[in-house]
Amino acid sequence: MPPGSRLYPEERELMSFLSRRRWSPYAVGSLIGMLSWFAFVTADRPLGVSTALAKTAGMVEQTIAPGYVAANPYFRKFAPAVDWEWMLVAGIFLGAFVSARLSGDKPEAQVPRLWQRRFGPSRALRYAAAFVGGVILAVGARLAGGCTSGNGISGSLQLAVSGWLFFACLFASGLATAFLLYGKEAELD
Amino acid sequence: MTESAPRLLLGLFTGFLFGFFLQKGHVAKFRVIAGQFLLRDFTVLKTMLTAIVVGGIGVYALKAMGLATLHVKPAQLVAVTIGGLVFGVGMVLLGYCPGTGVAAAAEGQRDALFGILGMILGSAVFAEFYGIISTSIMKWYDLGPVTIPDLLGVPTWTVLAALTVAALALFHQLDRSR
Numbered sequence: 001m002p003p004g005s006r007l008y009p010e011e012r013e014l015m016s017f018l019s020r021r022r023w024s025p026y027a028v029g030s031l032i033g034m035l036s037w038f039a040f041v042t043a044d045r046p047l048g049v050s051t052a053l054a055k056t057a058g059m060v061e062q063t064i065a066p067g068y069v070a071a072n073p074y075f076r077k078f079a080p081a082v083d084w085e086w087m088l089v090a091g092i093f094l095g096a097f098v099s100a101r102l103s104g105d106k107p108e109a110q111v112p113r114l115w116q117r118r119f120g121p122s123r124a125l126r127y128a129a130a131f132v133g134g135v136i137l138a139v140g141a142r143l144a145g146g147c148t149s150g151n152g153i154s155g156s157l158q159l160a161v162s163g164w165l166f167f168a169c170l171f172a173s174g175l176a177t178a179f180l181l182y183g184k185e186a187e188l189d
Numbered sequence: 190m191t192e193s194a195p196r197l198l199l200g201l202f203t204g205f206l207f208g209f210f211l212q213k214g215h216v217a218k219f220r221v222i223a224g225q226f227l228l229r230d231f232t233v234l235k236t237m238l239t240a241i242v243v244g245g246i247g248v249y250a251l252k253a254m255g256l257a258t259l260h261v262k263p264a265q266l267v268a269v270t271i272g273g274l275v276f277g278v279g280m281v282l283l284g285y286c287p288g289t290g291v292a293a294a295a296e297g298q299r300d301a302l303f304g305i306l307g308m309i310l311g312s313a314v315f316a317e318f319y320g321i322i323s324t325s326i327m328k329w330y331d332l333g334p335v336t337i338p339d340l341l342g343v344p345t346w347t348v349l350a351a352l353t354v355a356a357l358a359l360f361h362q363l364d365r366s367r
Contacts (some may be wrong), residue, residue, distance in 0.1 A: 160336055
C-alpha cells in the first residue's frame, strides 16, 4: 500500500502541500506577515531572533561566572533567561527541521559550490569563515538593536525609521561584500 | 523573572511556524541568500517585502482596533547605520542571518552551526562593551522611537498604501525581467 493511501482526499491534499519542496516567496512572505499579527496579538511581541542568542551567551557565561554576569549592564537590561523569544528560536529549529523532513529537502553541499569555486573545498576554512561571519553579524545586530527579523521585518512593518535604515544599510554593505567576495561573474550553482 | 509555561509554549509554536515558513521559502539556503546579494535571485527581497507589507497593514489595523500595541525601536541613527553595515558584511560571509541560520542548521548545514556559535560569542563580546556603547554611539543622533509617518508628517495609511503600490510595482518588474 503506498504511503498516505489511508488518508481522506482532503488530508492527502494537505499533506502534499506541506511536503511540497518550495512555496512561492509571496506566499511565504504573506504567512510571515500574518505570523507577526499573531505574535503582536498573542504575545505582545514582534518576531525577533538575535536577542535570544545574546541571552544564550549570558546563560553560558552564568554557568562560569554568575556574579560577573549579574553585574554586566547588558545582561542587567536583557536578563539571560529562557523566555518567549528564546522559545521562538527553539521553535524555528523544530519547524525548519520538520519542513525539511516532510519534503525530503536535502542540505546543500557542506561547502556551498559558490564558496568552493572561490575559496576551494576546505571545510575548515568554510566553517571558520562562518564562525567569524557570525561574530561580525552579532555585533552588528546588537549595535543596531536587532537582526533581519527584529529590525528588518518587524521594525520595517511598523514603519520604524530604525527598521528601514537598518534594511538599507544591510543591503548596501551586503551587496558590496558579495561582489568583493565572489565577483560579477560568480556562478551560483 | 521567568515567563509562564503557556507563554513559553506559545513562543515555541510561533517559532515552529516561522521556521517551517523559512524552510519552505528556501530563504535559509546559502545559495539563495548569496544570490540575493549578487542580484541573481530575488527570493529574499520578495519574501521580506511581502512580509513587511502584509504584516504592516495587519498590525496597524489591529492597533486601530485596540488589539495590538506597537514596539518601535529607537532610531539611533549612528548606531543603526554602523550596525546595519557591519551586519551586512557578517551576513554575506556567514551566508545566513540569525533566524535563517537556525533554520539552516536544522536542515543539516554545519556551517550554520558554526555561525550560531560565532553569534553567541559576538553577543558576549558586545555585552562587554555595552556600558560604553550605550552611553556614546547609541546616544548620538537618537531620534527616539519614531516612524516614517511621524518623520514625514504623513498619515500612516498613506505610507502603507504607497509602500504597497511600490512593492507590487517592484514585484511586477522583477517577475517580468526573469
